[in-house]
Amino acid sequence: MIHEIAPHVFHNQFKNDPELSDESLVFVFAGKNEPAFGGGAVLIRDHHIPSFKDFMGRLSEDDLEFLFDIDGKTCFLLKESSKYTFAGQDGFVYKKFRDIRQVQEIETYEYFLSMTAFQLHNWYDNNVFCGHCGQRLERSGTERALHCPECGHTEYPRIVPAVTVAVIDRERNKILLTKYAGRDIPFYALVAGFTEIGETLEQTVEREVMEETGLRVKNIHYFGSQPWGIVDDLMVGFFCDLDGDNTIHRDKEELKLADWFSREETELQPTDMSLTNALMRAFKEGRI
Numbered sequence: 001m002i003h004e005i006a007p008h009v010f011h012n013q014f015k016n017d018p019e020l021s022d023e024s025l026v027f028v029f030a031g032k033n034e035p036a037f038g039g040g041a042v043l044i045r046d047h048h049i050p051s052f053k054d055f056m057g058r059l060s061e062d063d064l065e066f067l068f069d070i071d072g073k074t075c076f077l078l079k080e081s082s083k084y085t086f087a088g089q090d091g092f093v094y095k096k097f098r099d100i101r102q103v104q105e106i107e108t109y110e111y112f113l114s115m116t117a118f119q120l121h122n123w124y125d126n127n128v129f130c131g132h133c134g135q136r137l138e139r140s141g142t143e144r145a146l147h148c149p150e151c152g153h154t155e156y157p158r159i160v161p162a163v164t165v166a167v168i169d170r171e172r173n174k175i176l177l178t179k180y181a182g183r184d185i186p187f188y189a190l191v192a193g194f195t196e197i198g199e200t201l202e203q204t205v206e207r208e209v210m211e212e213t214g215l216r217v218k219n220i221h222y223f224g225s226q227p228w229g230i231v232d233d234l235m236v237g238f239f240c241d242l243d244g245d246n247t248i249h250r251d252k253e254e255l256k257l258a259d260w261f262s263r264e265e266t267e268l269q270p271t272d273m274s275l276t277n278a279l280m281r282a283f284k285e286g287r288i
């Protein structure tokens with residue numbers, strides 16, 4: 001899965017005084033006002049691009065936001081990246097995450113780092129001012145947080161829980177697979193959705209399965225979890241049993257397909273990045 005990056009070692013501990021070196025990685029994201037590049041990311045690396053060293057030489061820590069460490073290398077986010085022109089120059093190109101994922105141009109750990117960097121980029125970008133009093137927020141010196149000097153409000157990175165669910169019809173030995181409506185994703189997925197206020201994860205599972213397919217479930221079991229930074233998610237995977245009638249009443253707004261598949265018929269996603277695919281694989285291989 002995307003976060004399983006061994007032998008690479010990811011450290012997300014906050015550092016107040018990170019050191020910029022030739023080894024550092026800098027992540028650059030296109031601004032929101034550039035629709036052609038919306039949601040795009042580019043990972044820039046000195047050993048790929050000769051002119052990068054010159055560019056890095058002109059930067060100081062003030063131009064950069066500390067992100068995390070990978071294999072002992074400090075990773076940064078370029079602040080106010082719209083000030084710089086990268087696209088089309090020196091081999092730089094902005095690409096959408098979905099496109100990077102499908103062609104597997106970068107290694108899985110780089111994709112994971114890019115997604116996590118993107119989550120922090122969005123968080124900093126969306127929290128320039130205090131939501132309570134409107135004062136400009138300041139970086140905390142002790143933790144990954146933004147602090148309001150006026151009213152004392154503290155803002156932490158946003159992490160949104162969501163579930164992905166393998167519903168299994170034990171009587172017929174089949175799994176419920178779906179395809180999302182309105183999205184250009186050709187491969188199969190599972191019922192999934194965000195947790196709502198006041199809800200447990202198990203209640204999210206029951207509600208999402210009912211809303212999307214009209215099915216009841218029982219014996220809900222935890223499978224695993226996965227950070228998915230593009231949409232600030234912490235995905236939580238469950239498998240559960242169909243409870244009663246197996247007739248699917250598909251929510252046509254949400255899904256363009258929902259049907260039962262045997263282990264043999266279950267068609268996996270093109271990569272092993274997602275928790276959803278890990279659940280589908282576990283069913284196909286007879287582990288759940």
Ligand SMILES: [Zn+2]
Nearest residue numbers: 130133148151
């Ligand atoms: Zn405030």
